[in-house]
Amino acid sequence: MYKQYQRVKERLIEGALFLSGLFSIFITIGIIAVLFFETYEFFKEVSIFEFLTDTQWTPLFSEKHFGVLPLFAGTFLTTVIAIIVALPLGLVSAIFLSEYAPERIRVMIKPVLEILAAVPTVVYGYFALLFVTPLLQTIIPDISGFNALSPGIVMGVMIIPIVSSLSEDAMHAVPMGLREGAYALGATRLQVATRVVVPAAFSGIAASFILGISRAVGETMILAIAAGQQPRLTMNPFVPIETVTAYIVQVSLGDTPTGTIEYKTIFAVGISLFLVTFGLNVVSYWLRKRFREVYE
């Protein structure tokens, strides 16, 4: 009797777990289906060629142009700035935490770093607009109130914990024996960190970089607030630009009726963005498998 009860209970638990797993898969499929459907409708009216090659993006105006390049230029520019900030800082702090910091400090600093990731992005957005931009203007007087540099830097700060935390986990997992071997050969601490631990943990570090990049590509709020709303095909970080995500916000906030071409544009650019982040995640997965060093 008791055994039977146990068995039913186990079944129920398994069923519930299976359903919740299935639920998230269904949601993903639903999102992709909606994106594809609306994008298909969009490309009935605009050719893919124009979408990919036109250098102007003005679907809301009377002279409509549907070139997605200016939006992706904005996303690319801000992402590059964020990476320039986040990768070195994240990697160095990961090396410090894993190789130099005493255990006591390590357990203290790591959660503090991770708090950076818990700050709401809208706060980062206003921090960029109202603090970092005026600060930059005192150094570079020509920089505009809305620009790519300031939100790019702030976004970089935001993704430091992603890079440092994941890289640090990877480095921490490198077996002690490797380090001891290097020390036995007379290597210094720095040599051990840069020539033994970092290469050994390379797959994890690379994966953390790519996750950081894909986070920057998809970031919305900071850029919608501080980067401006003017699609512009430029690599100049001092002028107002618009990213893919900020455009989606702009259209969603306005009063665009459903079914119009303006409405469909957000799905077309949305799916383009999705393909980019999806590609990055695939690369990250592949890197982890390909370069994984297995220590028995």
Place this chain on the structure above:
Amino acid sequence: MQWYMKSIITVQIIFTCTITYAAQIIKIDGSSTVYPITEAVAEEFQKIEKGKTRVTVGISGTGGGFKKFCNGETDISNASRPIKPTEVELCKKNSIEYIELPVAYDGIALMINPKNNWVSHMTVKELKKIWEPAAQGKIKKWNQIRTAWPDKEIHLFGAGVDSGTYDYFTEAIVGKEHSSRGDFTSSEDDNVLVQGISTDVLSLGFFGMAYYENNKDKLKLVGIDDENDANGKGPIFPTYDNILKGIYQPLSRPIYIYLSKKSADKSEIKRFTEFYMKSGADLSKEVGYIALPDKAYELALKRFEKRITGSVFGGQGSQIGVKIEELLQKE
């Protein structure tokens, strides 16, 4: 997707019903330029009504407001330009008749950063050269407008494409309603524009006067010369007097509310409209607009009482250079 949206809407309806079951609701939406006046009137009105009536005022732009109004979703629509042919069509299709009431006079201000020391005024021709669709991707620097100005990029800011301010500005400057270049920062939220212009030395932008009044210390006005001496010689600044005299041309205009004739018979809408026409003069001044003469409000109220429908401008959209006296004659 569909059922999901529906269930959200149903839940919202249930919530709104339970919270406000006792009060009558007046639904208003439309222009962000008219919003400050209507909101001020609505606040005072709700105080007087002591909770009997609730007034909600949205800002989806004149165009967005008319879309909802002509679908019968709102009682009153704020408009910073007269109704357009496409909107007349939509209202007709849904058999919505409307009464047009002018509520105040407003100027569109042209602004630069206070640190900009090369511009003092611009002509309408220069503005057209900057804003017309052909300028897109071509007019990018200050010295392309006047050779004496610096060889630096010009950063443009303007009211969003759903706003009546955008429609009026394009009609007055470019010569064709809703037609302009598309490579500028455009936002329905005037505060975003204030932020952009006030932090960018190379900026130039436009929006309704009232938002300038509230941010005087961060912005600098540009005088406008329409090169027509009948409207005053040389550049004219959008001061209270100039707008009242009708010489700040072509960028000053009357602004309106549109009432649905069906709603006009409800007693709360009647009380609201009477209150609006009585206190509109004081409240519009208070929030930074130019009040119409008392006579105009009296005439407008008569128009409402007689339920005269339609637009005095014949449903043709923005009209340039309508002075206060002319508005009165049309009543």
